Amino acid sequence: MREFIPPAARFVDLPVDFPLRRGGTLHGARIAYETVGRLDEDRDNAILILTGLSPDAHAASHPADTAPGWWEEMVGPGKPVDTDRWYVICVNSLGSCKGSTGPASVDPASGDPYGPDFPELSMEDIADAAAHTVRALGVERLACVIGTSMGGMSALSLLARHPGLARSHMNICGAARSLxxxxxVxxxxxxxxRFDPQWNRGRYDAERYPQRGMLTARKLGMMTYRSPQEWDSRFGRTRITPERRRDTDPxxxxxxxxxYLECHAHRFSRRFDPNSYLYLSRCMDQFDLGDSCGGTVEDALGRMRLERALVIGVETDLLFPLRQQREIADGLAAGGLDVEFLALDSHQGHDAFLTDTDRFGAPMAKFLAAL
Amino acid sequence: MREFIPPAARFVDLPVDFPLRRGGTLHGARIAYETVGRLDEDRDNAILILTGLSPDAHAASHPADTAPGWWEEMVGPGKPVDTDRWYVICVNSLGSCKGSTGPASVDPASGDPYGPDFPELSMEDIADAAAHTVRALGVERLACVIGTSMGGMSALSLLARHPGLARSHMNICGAARSLxxxxxVxxxxxxxxRFDPQWNRGRYDAERYPQRGMLTARKLGMMTYRSPQEWDSRFGRTRITPERRRDTDPxxxxxxxxxYLECHAHRFSRRFDPNSYLYLSRCMDQFDLGDSCGGTVEDALGRMRLERALVIGVETDLLFPLRQQREIADGLAAGGLDVEFLALDSHQGHDAFLTDTDRFGAPMAKFLAAL
Structure with missing residues (x-):
């Protein structure tokens, strides 16, 4: 069990006792975050970015860490999320292994990593921890909450549980519940x-590590992050040349x-804590914005206290299909909000928001410019 | 390693030495088949059905085996493939474990099952074995070859390699190559x-059996045989009641x-030989109708000697997407054939041809009636 903390991460302590929604309490937990840009005197130019399952808080390069961030094309001076104007806060989700407290963190009660003793995590916990972080940075009203993929879930949860904390919302390839x-998947x-013997019910280490399971999990993920159409043009039926075949198994x-899947999975498998993956994965399944508000998804969306929203989805998204973004847009609009809904004709599937910056950048920039 | 032979299966011997396309020769191999209906005196009312990866030759009930077949709704007296008129031959693919020779069969050279020593299998071998079976039954000209799923691949291969053996073709959710x-998947x-330790490089038995691997493989299969839309309406977010949860793992x-996936996978996992699954699976990946004819897919389709064809696909098919059936239809039409192409608006994904008999039955019946 290992944490993978970006070099310039900073931290906000959660309240000493932080009770989780499904039972259990974290003691002395913290949230990792990074900021880009400057908070202005009125403290009204802050934008919060909530991430998908695997990214850390390093969304974009900045003086303290000049390495490209996971959304480098989209966040920075003069970019769609223009840090010459906006103060961008990116938060690592509670339960992750990139600096925020999660299963790979040390449990102060035992002095050992939590591992499988970490309490059950919910999207609402992730949302509350992010809201706490924002307020600890002196921001009482965000100009916008941007949520991508799983971050689109935690963002909706945050908006529902902390009304008034944000003026506007951008939901990018997100969902109001899991289908x-x-x-x-x-x-x-x-x-x-779980069935990798090396997982050992969550008690593994670097030597005895569920590598095989992580490889398969990541490959399956990649298959749902991209689109069959993209792969047709990218790979077709090209074969691996015999000299590059490492595996002699017929x-x-x-x-x-x-x-390609093998290569990507190898890159990922040792850089994300397997237990953290399990907790965040299950937490996504359990998410239903309606449940979390004691009603239906429509009720919850219809009650959002926001001025404006932009909802973007992609025709070829297998994992967060377009009908889920349409549901968000329709629900917000039913509440009287000024909502723009874009169904982008990208061939890059769920990950289009990371790779198809041409299609995503312009509407995002336009939305923020009009705030 | 076990064979799962339907009770009324009959057998045709392949030539004593049956060389496979990618090397290796089978000695004393056989093909399992069943027939429904009666071959008329002119021997011109025979229809061949080539199956997907897992079905056996028992497509429909008949006096010798009254159990429902895997395509019971579609084949029988008065049904879309009307056995009052047609003599229907259904063949179990070479390499399967349902009566035709495959990795679970005994290798006459050793007296033990072939297992991983079975030679590499190709779609062309499956096609040639089926063509041999048809001729052995006294049929020199089929009224129609119907291929479903993988059978849509072996059917195209058969038509390309045995010109004149069939007058017409019905390609149902098939493909001319793997993408x-x-x-x-x-x-x-x-x-x-393969990574289930019990697989043991293909040397397993009933006690030491790669059950875990088969379960996962089948679940992944089920996910691509059905459609997300169908599952939305069928399962939604309904939870398993606590008393029905067998697994206490959080x-x-x-x-x-x-x-549902667990239940279906358990039903399948002990009824299909894991090695056979591997051979047929890889054989599908390798299939490219163009390669097999020394040109492009378009060339091969354009040269088919047929009178008519019906090609059917489904909008929600993830595994054999609609663009693959359109490719087949366009290619056959370019060769001057009378081709009908139907893109069905079924929510049931790839398996719609098994379940959505209303949508499939009528056009199939109409096509056969006009022959």
Whole structure:
């Protein structure tokens, strides 16, 4: 169990006792964050970014860490989220392993990592911890909350639980609840980890590590982050050249697409804590904005206290399909909000918001410029 | 390693030495088949059905085996494939474990099952074995070859390699080659089996059996056979009731969709030979009708000697997406054939041809009636 903390991460302490919604209390937990840009005197130019399952708080380069961030094309001076104007706060989710307290962190009660003893995590806990972080930075009213992928879930939860904390919202490839296909994908990913004997019910270390399970989980993830159409043009039926075939098993990787998955999965498998993956994955399944507000998704969306919202989805998204962004946009509009809904014709699937910056950048910049 | 032979299966011997396309020769191999209906005196009313990866030759009930077949709704007296008129031959694919020779069969050279020593299988071998079976039954000219799913691949291969053997063709949710997304799905399914320690490089038995790998492979299959939209309406976010939760692991199945996958996978996992699954799966990846004819897919389709064809696909098919059936239809039409192409608006994904008999039955019946 290991944490992977970006070099310039800073930290906000959560209240000494931080009770979780499904039971259990964290003691002395913290949230990792980074900021880009400057908070102005009125403290009204802050934007919060909530991330997908795996990214850390390093969304973009800045003087303290000049390495490119995970959303480098989108956040920075003169970029769609223009840090010459906006003070951007990016928060690492509670339960992650990138600096915020999670299963890989040390449990002060035992002096050992929590591992499988970490309490059950909910999207509402992630949202509350992010709201606490924002307020601890002296911001009482955000100009905008941007949530991407899983961050689109935690953002909706935050908006519902902390009315008035934000003026506007951008929901990018997000969802107001998990649907059966994505639950099934994540269920299989968790199985790959859980049934890896090296997982050992959550008690592993660097030597005895569920590498095999993480590889399979990540490959399955990649398959749902991209789109079949993109892969047709990118890989077609090209085969791995014999000299590059590492695996002599006749049933092993023979096509470029298999080599690509192998390569990406290897890169990821040692950089994310397997237990953290399990907790965040299950937390996504459990999320239903309606449940969390004691009503339906429509009720919860219809009650949002916001001025404006931009909701973007992609036609080829398998994991967060377009009908889920339409549901968000319709629900917010039913509450009387000024909502713009964009269904982008990108071939890059769920990950289009990371890669297809041309299509996403312009509407995001326009939305923020009009705030 | 076990074979699962339907009670009324009959057998045709392949030539004593049956060389496979990618090397290796089978000695004393056989093909399992069943027939429904009667071959008329002119021997011109025969229809061949080639199946997907897992079905056996028992497509429909008949006096020798009254149990419902895998395509019971579609084949029988008065049904879309009307056995009052047609003599229907359904063949179990070479390499399967349902009566035709495959990795679970006994290798006459050793007296033990072939297991991983079975030679590499190709779609062309499956096609040639089926063509041999048809001729052995005294049929020199089929009225129609119907191929579903993988059978849509072996049917195209048969038509290309045995010109004149069929007058017409029905391609149902098939493909002329495998594309990267489906290759990736099958690659992960194979990994689940190969990395199950019980697989033991293909040397397992009933006690030491790669059950875990088969479960995961089948679940992943189910996810690509159905459609997210169908699951939304079928399962929604319904949870498994606590008394029905068998698994106390907090990351284990909690939603109905997870229970459904678990149940189906358990039903399948002991009824299909894992090695056979690996061979057929890889054989599908390798299939490219163009390669097999020394040109492009378009060339091969354009040269088909047929009178008519019906090509059907489904909008929600993830595994054999609609653009693949359109490719087949366009290619056949370019060769001057009378081709009908139907893109059905079914929510049931790839398996719609098994479940959505209303939508499939009428056009199939109409096509056959006009022959």
């Amino acid at each position: 059966p296909f994505s639950i099934a 994540r269920s299989l990913q968790r199985e790959a980890i 049933f092993g990787p023979a096509f470029e697409v298999e080599g | 990267p997304f489906s290759i990736a 099958r690659s992960l399914q194979r990994e689940a089996i 990351f284990g199945p909690a939603f109905e969709v997870e229970g």
